[in-house]
Amino acid sequence: MTGVADGLRVLDFSWFGVGPITTKYLADNGAEVIKVESRKHPDGLRLTPPFSGPPGINRSQYFGNFNSSKKSISIDMTTSAGRGLVRKLVPHCDVVAESFRVGTMARWGLGYEQLREIRPDIIYYATCLQGQTGPRAGFAGFGMQLSAIAGLYYLSGYSPEELTPPHGPYTDFIAPRFGCFALLAALDHRRRTGKGQLIDLSQYEATLQFLAPAITHYFATGVVAQPAGNRSPRYAPHGAYRCRDVDGRERWIALAADDDQKWDATLAILGAAASPPGLAAHADRLTRPHEVDEYVGRLTSSHDAGQLAAELQQAGVPAYPVQDCSDLRVDANLRDFGFFGVLEQAECGPMPYDGFAYRLGRTPGSQTAAPNLGEHTSEVLSRLLGMSAAEIRRLRDDNVLY
Amino acid sequence: MTKQAGGERVSRAEDGAVTPGGGPLCGYRVLDLTDEAGALAGKMFADFGADVVKVEPPGGCPTRRIPPFLDERAGPEDGCFFQAMAAGKRSVVIDLGQPEGRELLSRLAEAADFLIESFPLGYLDGIGLSYDALAAGNPRLIYTCVTPFGDRGPGATWTAADIVGWAAGGMMAMMGAPGRAPLQVSVPQAFSHGASEAAVASMLAHLERARSGRGQKVVVSMQAAGVWATNAETALPALEGRSLSRSGIIPAGMSRTSIRKCADGYVQLMVGGGVFLATTVGLLDWLAEFGPVPGVVAAIDFATWTPERFRSGDAGFLAELAACDAAISDLLLRVTKAEIVSRSDANGWVVAPVSTMADVARDRQLAARSFYQQVEHPGLGRDLTLAGPFARFSGTPAPPAWRAPMLGEHTAEVLRGELGLTAAEFAALEAADVIGSASQGALR
Numbered sequence: 001m002t003g004v005a006d007g008l009r010v011l012d013f014s015w016f017g018v019g020p021i022t023t024k025y026l027a028d029n030g031a032e033v034i035k036v037e038s039r040k041h042p043d044g045l046r047l048t049p050p051f052s053g054p055p056g057i058n059r060s061q062y063f064g065n066f067n068s069s070k071k072s073i074s075i076d077m078t079t080s081a082g083r084g085l086v087r088k089l090v091p092h093c094d095v096v097a098e099s100f101r102v103g104t105m106a107r108w109g110l111g112y113e114q115l116r117e118i119r120p121d122i123i124y125y126a127t128c129l130q131g132q133t134g135p136r137a138g139f140a141g142f143g144m145q146l147s148a149i150a151g152l153y154y155l156s157g158y159s160p161e162e163l164t165p166p167h168g169p170y171t172d173f174i175a176p177r178f179g180c181f182a183l184l185a186a187l188d189h190r191r192r193t194g195k196g197q198l199i200d201l202s203q204y205e206a207t208l209q210f211l212a213p214a215i216t217h218y219f220a221t222g223v224v225a226q227p228a229g230n231r232s233p234r235y236a237p238h239g240a241y242r243c244r245d246v247d248g249r250e251r252w253i254a255l256a257a258d259d260d261q262k263w264d265a266t267l268a269i270l271g272a273a274a275s276p277p278g279l280a281a282h283a284d285r286l287t288r289p290h291e292v293d294e295y296v297g298r299l300t301s302s303h304d305a306g307q308l309a310a311e312l313q314q315a316g317v318p319a320y321p322v323q324d325c326s327d328l329r330v331d332a333n334l335r336d337f338g339f340f341g342v343l344e345q346a347e348c349g350p351m352p353y354d355g356f357a358y359r360l361g362r363t364p365g366s367q368t369a370a371p372n373l374g375e376h377t378s379e380v381l382s383r384l385l386g387m388s389a390a391e392i393r394r395l396r397d398d399n400v401l402y
Numbered sequence: 403m404t405k406q407a408g409g410e411r412v413s414r415a416e417d418g419a420v421t422p423g424g425g426p427l428c429g430y431r432v433l434d435l436t437d438e439a440g441a442l443a444g445k446m447f448a449d450f451g452a453d454v455v456k457v458e459p460p461g462g463c464p465t466r467r468i469p470p471f472l473d474e475r476a477g478p479e480d481g482c483f484f485q486a487m488a489a490g491k492r493s494v495v496i497d498l499g500q501p502e503g504r505e506l507l508s509r510l511a512e513a514a515d516f517l518i519e520s521f522p523l524g525y526l527d528g529i530g531l532s533y534d535a536l537a538a539g540n541p542r543l544i545y546t547c548v549t550p551f552g553d554r555g556p557g558a559t560w561t562a563a564d565i566v567g568w569a570a571g572g573m574m575a576m577m578g579a580p581g582r583a584p585l586q587v588s589v590p591q592a593f594s595h596g597a598s599e600a601a602v603a604s605m606l607a608h609l610e611r612a613r614s615g616r617g618q619k620v621v622v623s624m625q626a627a628g629v630w631a632t633n634a635e636t637a638l639p640a641l642e643g644r645s646l647s648r649s650g651i652i653p654a655g656m657s658r659t660s661i662r663k664c665a666d667g668y669v670q671l672m673v674g675g676g677v678f679l680a681t682t683v684g685l686l687d688w689l690a691e692f693g694p695v696p697g698v699v700a701a702i703d704f705a706t707w708t709p710e711r712f713r714s715g716d717a718g719f720l721a722e723l724a725a726c727d728a729a730i731s732d733l734l735l736r737v738t739k740a741e742i743v744s745r746s747d748a749n750g751w752v753v754a755p756v757s758t759m760a761d762v763a764r765d766r767q768l769a770a771r772s773f774y775q776q777v778e779h780p781g782l783g784r785d786l787t788l789a790g791p792f793a794r795f796s797g798t799p800a801p802p803a804w805r806a807p808m809l810g811e812h813t814a815e816v817l818r819g820e821l822g823l824t825a826a827e828f829a830a831l832e833a834a835d836v837i838g839s840a841s842q843g844a845l846r
Contacts, residue, residue: 004610021630029606050641061641065634112796131794134770136747140677145754148670149765153661153756155588156577163661163668163756164585167576167646168633177598178446182793184605185426185450189798191612192429197797205773205792208762209442210594212486212789213468218759219774219787220472220482225759228588230565233469238565240574240583252584254569310556318563320551320570322584324647326639328572328629333555339626340636352640357596357626358603361533362618363610 003030003365008187010095011036011086012070013110015043017143017172018127018203019099020066022179026095027069028356029365034093034380035072036086038402042373043067052348057373059348064370068343068353073381074374076402081395083108085381090119092384094190095183097125102137112198121196123186127179131202143169143203150207151214157227171207178206234258236285237266237296240322243305251305252322255296255312258282265315269308270299345369377401425451426798432516433457433507434491438465439520439562439624440548441487442597443604447516448490449791451801455514455816456491457507459498460838462809463488472782478809479781485806489777489788493807494816495838502836504529509821511536511543516604520548523558533619543617544607548600552623562624567592571628572636578648595631596624661756664734668756669742673727675707681751682726688745689733698725775803813839 008031012023020035020043027033037043045063052059075082087109090096096115098105105111105126112124129146130136139145147153147170157163179201190196208215214225230239235256243251257263260282267275276295279285285292300308305321312319321327328334338355345351351369381387381401395401421428428451434444435457448454456463467476468483479485494510497503508531511517517536519526526532533545547553550562551570568574568586578585586592600622607618629636639645661668671685672678683704689695702722711719734742739755746753755761768774773790791800817823817837831837 004606025602025606029609050637052641061637062634065637130767131771134767136767138750139767140750141752141754144672145670145752148661148668148754148756149762151757151759151762152587153668153670154758156585157588158579158582158585162579164578164648165661166587166591166631167573167635167649170631170633173595173631173633174598177602178792180602181446181598181605182426182450182795184602184609186795186798187609188605188612189426195797197795200794200796201792202771202794204767205771205790208773208789209445209598209792210591211589211759211762212445213470213483214589214759215763215774215789216486216786217470217472217482218763220784221470223470225589230583230586231588232565235563235565238563240565240569240578240585242583252569252575254566254574254584256563256565258563313557313560316561318561318566320557320560320562320566322569322574323572324575324645325572325632325636326645327575328632328636329639331570331625333551333557333570333623334626334629336555336558337552337623337626339623339629352637354629354634354636355626357599357630358606358620358622360603360607360610360618360620362616363607 002363003028004360004363005029005031008032008095009093010034010097011089011093012097013105014097014099014127016045016099017066017169018175018179019097019125020045021172021176022125022127022183023070023097024066024068025176025180026183028367033070034089034376035067035070035371036075036077037072037373038074038076039373040076040078040402046373052345052351056347058346061351064345064351065354067370068367070371071376071380072371072373073377074402075377076400077108079400081398081400083110085385085395085400086110087118088385090115090122093119093122094187095123095125099127101140102128102132116196119196121190121194123183123190123196124198125179125183125201126198127175127201127203129202130204132200143172146171146203146207150204151211152207155211155214155225155227158229160227163227171203174210175201175203175206178209231289232256233286236282236289236292238289239293241293241297241300243300243303243308246304253300253303253305253308253319254322255317255319257317262315262317266296266312266317269311269315270296270303272299341367343367343369346372346375374401423799423801425449425801426795427452428801430515431455431513432518433510433514435517435519435521436548436597437463437520438468438483438564439550439593440518440597440600441465441483442594443518443546443548443601444491445487445489446598446601446792448804449800454491455510455812456488456493456807457510458493458495458809460495460835466809472786479779485786486788488806490804491807492812492816493809494813495810497836498529498531500834500836502831502834504531506817506821506831506837507531508536508539510816512539514540514543515608516544516546518546518548518600518604522561523547523549523553537617541616542611544604544611544620545617546600546604546620546622548596548622548624550623551625553621562592564590564592567596567624567628570625571595572632573628576632576635576646576648580648584648592624592628595627596622599627662731662734664742665736665738667739667758669734669739670754670756671730671752673723673730675712676709678752679704679707680749681753682730684745684749684751685730685733686726689729692733692736696725696729698722699729702726777803777805779805781808808840810839813837
């Protein structure tokens with residue numbers, strides 16, 4: 001195995017979305033990421049559909065997608081012997097990652113201050129919804145809650161009376177990049193200075209980076225940003241427009257034009273002879289977006305979304321069909337980027353995975369499937385701690401390795 | 403709120419040296435050749451103390467004119483997007499359309515650690531600033547291309563607006579109401595997914611460069627980065643033979659999301675067992691303060707709300723759930739968002755306010771962590787408040803926020819002071835409009 005993170009070892013207590021996606025970047029690039037779970041407290045996503053075949057603790061693709069290339073050891077952290085094992089593993093690790101409620105790790109004797117005593121240059125990545133300090137440090141919740149708290153739900157809808165939130169635990173897919181960037185910065189700092197540190201990643205503060213312009217605007221003007229459908233202060237047309245149904249399925253195209261040249265090109269491709277007089281100038285279109293939408297929507301309705309997008313793009317107009325997940329699976333650009341893959345999972349066999357959104361030209365990473373629960377317990381304990389088969393068996397019998 | 407004065411920056415690149423207080427990435431230089439598709443990437447580097455030099459065309463980067471604006475003006479320093487996303491960067495104006503400008507960029511790249519760009523595919527290659535060309539002068543360079551749809555497919559040369567990226571990556575199809583147009587978020591998101599992915603990918607390459615001494619070319623697909631936001635629903639067609647579509651206007655909501663109207667806005671909460679049980683029971687107790695709760699609800703034995711029963715989906719349980727749901731919706735209409743948040747804070751409920759930007763600006767958790775940062779902006783003659791750092795380090799805190807640069811503000815500092823152009827060379831390039839500086843009055 002070769003990858004940019006070769007030689008790094010991460011002891012990963014994180015679960016659900018943000019933590020696992022953060023460490024996945026390292027695992028997919030060669031780091032040994034050792035996930036610590038137990039049958040008593042498995043990563044909650046292991047029990048969450050979709051499953052490959054029948055439901056089962058090793059069969060969730062949802063879990064698999066965020067935990068590719070990792071190892072799993074099963075240790076019951078509620079036992080003192082289990083916590084003792086972890087403390088022996090820590091000196092072998094560069095990074096400890098966790099996403100528990102604030103204070104959980106410290107109660108186990110595994111907080112940053114405790115672990116730096118046994119590994120002084122440890123990098124300790126702690127992430128939770130609202131940060132390790134402050135009055136809401138202990139707030140328990142998921143990305144749905146945070147999407148609401150951070151302002152994303154209110155900014156999603158046709159109007160303030162018609163909110164339509166972004167799908168799923170949306171902020172779970174914003175915060176990991178900030179977390180991983182911070183982790184990589186801390187690793188580099190350790191390389192330069194020999195010093196480890198604690199990283200407190202508040203998923204709330206990370207998410208607000210995506211809303212930074214609206215924050216600056218609010219503080220400067222007092223104007224509260226409103227949900228505005230697909231309206232834009234820069235583009236008209238700007239939106240999703242209905243195209244011809246295909247096999248009884250709705251098709252839409254997203255397109256945007258910010259000058260007269262793109263407008264004229266759009267009209268020509270849509271087969272309109274000339275712009276309606278009141279909509280010929282960009283400045284006018286910006287003030288009459290409803291009319292623009294209605295006019296464009298009438299024209300697109302007889303077109304094929306895919307073909308129309310290709311023609312508009314040829315003319316320099318940003319456009320793409322509105323794709324659902326089945327469209328993504330056959331999207332030629334994702335395919336040619338090598339995005340989707342099928343990995344051989346130990347219990348399930350071939351399982352579909354999302355791949356890399358980036359390509360490191362000289363040192364591409366490579367993925368393996370997510371581990372079965374406890375798949376690597378014996379291997380890791382014998383290799384890192386030199387434990388014998390008999391010792392490991394005894395810990396299993398005592399339900400410490402569980 | 404901490405406030406940063408408008409004079410000198412705290413730290414400056416010192417060839418890989420670590421400066422106390424400079425942040426974890428101090429000492430690295432990033433050439434930022436991006437527009438809105440990559441602006442956040444450079445911002446992330448700048449937040450951690452890297453020296454990010456934004457190379458802009460004469461007249462300024464188009465991101466300077468993205469609305470909304472701070473006030474009535476729409477000049478190059480007035481855009482909120484720019485002030486937010488260029489904060490902490492320096493600005494150097496170079497016309498890459500002229501050979502002398504390209505030569506300057508090549509020389510800057512010799513001393514840079516990262517170059518991040520989001521030009522149309524092939525543009526830099528075509529003007530002699532390809533990865534191979536720049537790597538010849540600096541094999542350590544990490545050269546990151548932020549593309550809309552990758553560099554190999556039929557859409558490699560296509561262009562994007564944010565909404566188009568949102569559609570291409572799959573998020574748009576799942577947002578909106580059936581029968582109505584699919585939606586984007588009103589503060590556009592897709593470019594930021596690609597840009598933040600580019601920041602991570604660049605740092606992954608940097609991790610390896612520390613060992614090998616070699617840089618490389620990195621390519622990012624905004625579309626693919628956006629697919630990561632779909633919550634892994636991409637496997638549904640293969641595993642369950644279905645795909646998700648728009649789920650509707652709240653409060654109908656999708657099963658895993660529930661927004662409810664309260665007296666003066668909305669809150670997000672889920673009625674149910676498990677981690678939501680204490681919240682459910684607590685809200686029902688609150689309802690009782692207003693009068694008798696419905697008999698069906700009063701009769702529920704919550705000890706029977708076990709995960710097993712939830713999974714079995716038995717009709718009795720579902721009826722109880724529906725009754726609680728209706729009762730709680732009734733309660734919420736009688737109370738305000740602030741009252742709900744206050745009770746939730748006191749009791750540890752899993753209830754989230756549907757916050758507006760005004761709520762986010764006043765949030766006491768963010769205030770307790772001194773999240774927002776105020777900066778002076780002498781060019782605008784006012785202070786600005788910016789989003790603060792996205793991660794807290796115990797050992798190397800991020801440096802204080804720094805305002806966005808004025809157009810060409812650092813052209814002389816970088817090209818004369820650091821690249822070593824003579825006064826005569828600088829003046830000649832400026833006269834030929836190859837470069838532009840603030841002192842020249844920039845900037846047409």
